[in-house]
Amino acid sequence: MSPSRGLDRRAFLELAGGGVVVLVALGPAALRAQDARRVYPEDFNAYLVIGENGRVTVFSGKIEMGQGAMTSQAQMVAEELGVELASIDMVLGDTDRCPWDMGTFGSLTTRMFGPALRAAAAQARLVLTTLAARKLGVSQDRLVVKAGRVTVAGEPNRAVSYGELSKGARITQVVDDKAVLRAASEFRVMGASPPRLDAPEKVTGAAKYAADIRIPGMLYARILRPPMHGATLLRLDTAVAEQLPGITVIRHDDLVAVLHADPESAATALASLKADWRLPEAKLDQDSIFEHIVAYAWVRDAEPPRLVALLPPVEPAASAAQGAQAAPGTPLGIGLNNDR
Amino acid sequence: MKSSIQFALNGWPVTLNTDDDRMLLWALRTDLELTGTKYACGEGICGACTVVVAGKAVRSCRTALKTVAGKEVLTIECLARDGKLHALQQAFIEHGAFQCGYCTSGMLLTAYVFLRENPKPLREAIVAHMERNLCRCGAHQRIVEAIASASQAPGTSS
Numbered sequence: 109m110s111p112s113r114g115l116d117r118r119a120f121l122e123l124a125g126g127g128v129v130v131l132v133a134l135g136p137a138a139l140r141a142q143d144a145r146r147v148y149p150e151d152f153n154a155y156l157v158i159g160e161n162g163r164v165t166v167f168s169g170k171i172e173m174g175q176g177a178m179t180s181q182a183q184m185v186a187e188e189l190g191v192e193l194a195s196i197d198m199v200l201g202d203t204d205r206c207p208w209d210m211g212t213f214g215s216l217t218t219r220m221f222g223p224a225l226r227a228a229a230a231q232a233r234l235v236l237t238t239l240a241a242r243k244l245g246v247s248q249d250r251l252v253v254k255a256g257r258v259t260v261a262g263e264p265n266r267a268v269s270y271g272e273l274s275k276g277a278r279i280t281q282v283v284d285d286k287a288v289l290r291a292a293s294e295f296r297v298m299g300a301s302p303p304r305l306d307a308p309e310k311v312t313g314a315a316k317y318a319a320d321i322r323i324p325g326m327l328y329a330r331i332l333r334p335p336m337h338g339a340t341l342l343r344l345d346t347a348v349a350e351q352l353p354g355i356t357v358i359r360h361d362d363l364v365a366v367l368h369a370d371p372e373s374a375a376t377a378l379a380s381l382k383a384d385w386r387l388p389e390a391k392l393d394q395d396s397i398f399e400h401i402v403a404y405a406w407v408r409d410a411e412p413p414r415l416v417a418l419l420p421p422v423e424p425a426a427s428a429a430q431g432a433q434a435a436p437g438t439p440l441g442i443g444l445n446n447d448r
Numbered sequence: 449m450k451s452s453i454q455f456a457l458n459g460w461p462v463t464l465n466t467d468d469d470r471m472l473l474w475a476l477r478t479d480l481e482l483t484g485t486k487y488a489c490g491e492g493i494c495g496a497c498t499v500v501v502a503g504k505a506v507r508s509c510r511t512a513l514k515t516v517a518g519k520e521v522l523t524i525e526c527l528a529r530d531g532k533l534h535a536l537q538q539a540f541i542e543h544g545a546f547q548c549g550y551c552t553s554g555m556l557l558t559a560y561v562f563l564r565e566n567p568k569p570l571r572e573a574i575v576a577h578m579e580r581n582l583c584r585c586g587a588h589q590r591i592v593e594a595i596a597s598a599s600q601a602p603g604t605s606s
Contacts, residue, residue: 173548174546174547174549175547303541303542303544304541304544306549307540307541307544307546308541310546311527311537311540311541311546311549311552311556312484312524312525312527312528312533312537313483313484313524313527314484314525315549316483317550319483319486320477322481370474370478371474371478371487372470372478375490
């Protein structure tokens with residue numbers, strides 16, 4: 109039985125045999141192994157294509173959402189491949205063209221996908237310099253790579269560009285060696301703070317966010333929100349909304365949505381719904397919410413997670429006085445203990 | 449009320465036959481397919497939908513179409529001219545004045561109007577003026593720096 113996605117870490121470790129060895133290996137390989145069928149490809153052609161004009165197109169399943177992943181990934185490739193940052197075009201999250209990825213979350217882009225991407229670029233560089241050595245008739249150790257150009261050291265006229273070597277095609281050359289990643293002390297592009305590659309389209313309004321994308325036949329949904337947690341829907345009148353042209357009303361128990369081709373009409377339809385809710389009696393208010401959260405907190409390091417009442421309700425003044433000597437087990441924060 | 453509304457959009461004459469109680473934001477995004485103007489809070493609080501109407505920065509999500517009839521409307525799509533970025537856009541890039549960029553259109557147009565009226569603002573004035581434009585990524589410090597550097601205030605121009 110192979111581990112599949114959806115297993116928690118503990119169950120995965122048990123399946124994988126558990127023990128110290130597996131724990132030590134809990135890096136990229138183990139996380140990848142959580143879905144044994146889906147791993148990052150070893151063939152660098154899956155990550156990058158070098159056009160005949162020397163432009164490098166990089167494919168990645170890690171998307172840009174403001175954290176800078178478009179730029180940081182390009183920096184990694186520029187560094188390891190030996191090209192200018194400006195010569196890189198990024199293709200992110202296109203599931204038809206990019207290598208499989210689990211998703212963009214958990215600060216995994218740099219530390220999980222980064223090594224795979226860097227290794228791919230470094231391997232491409234090794235293959236390209238091997239080809240260049242053959243073409244230029246010199247041994248590889250005499251070659252210098254800069255800005256996508258391979259030159260014989262000391263002989264600037266004896267050179268060949270990546271574009272000429274790849275001719276825009278898939279590079280099928282195989283080398284026995286494994287490329288070595290550059291050491292941090294050698295970094296020129298990584299670790300620097302160049303202008304973001306996504307900046308021009310964001311300052312001109314050209315960037316397409318999810319809400320800006322229009323696909324033929326697409327509908328926008330607006331959801332009817334209950335006025336408070338625990339409210340139940342007693343009665344719903346959709347008569348007005350149903351009369352609006354192009355509106356679809358969807359109801360599944362207490363979950364109600366109105367759909368329309370444009371978001372404005374969906375919002376109008378939503379506003380026309382007449383809903384009566386049964387509201388639970390509020391047990392908390394602004395004054396009692398804090399103590400409630402403190403009293404019912406996940407204990408961070410308890411395993412398995414358990415909901416506990418840690419502290420008796422205390423007066424604010426008494427609480428402040430005790431602050432300096434919090435007892436063991438005092439919650440450090442609110443959160444599930446599997447987030448690490 | 450259904451009517452024929454005419455206004456100048458980014459220098460071009462526009463005629464819309466539609467309900468003039470509709471908000472400018474949706475006419476821009478849906479009818480005119482200019483999606484650089486962003487819908488965020490929908491209540492005029494955050495400033496992401498800011499456009500320029502008759503020289504003033506307005507919240508397009510709370511601006512009825514009938515109020516822009518006959519006026520000049522500018523959106524983020526016209527800030528760069530002839531393929532050249534506006535000094536504010538250039539400054540936002542150089543200062544990394546955004547992360548996700550969703551508030552950026554509104555930030556830029558708010559700052560654009562502000563600098564036209566206050567070419568040499570004190571930093572405090574920039575902060576005070578930009579206070580009603582929200583950035584959830586937390587780029588405010590860089591936004592203020594970018595606006596200062598794009599202004600003509602001494603010692604700040606880039």
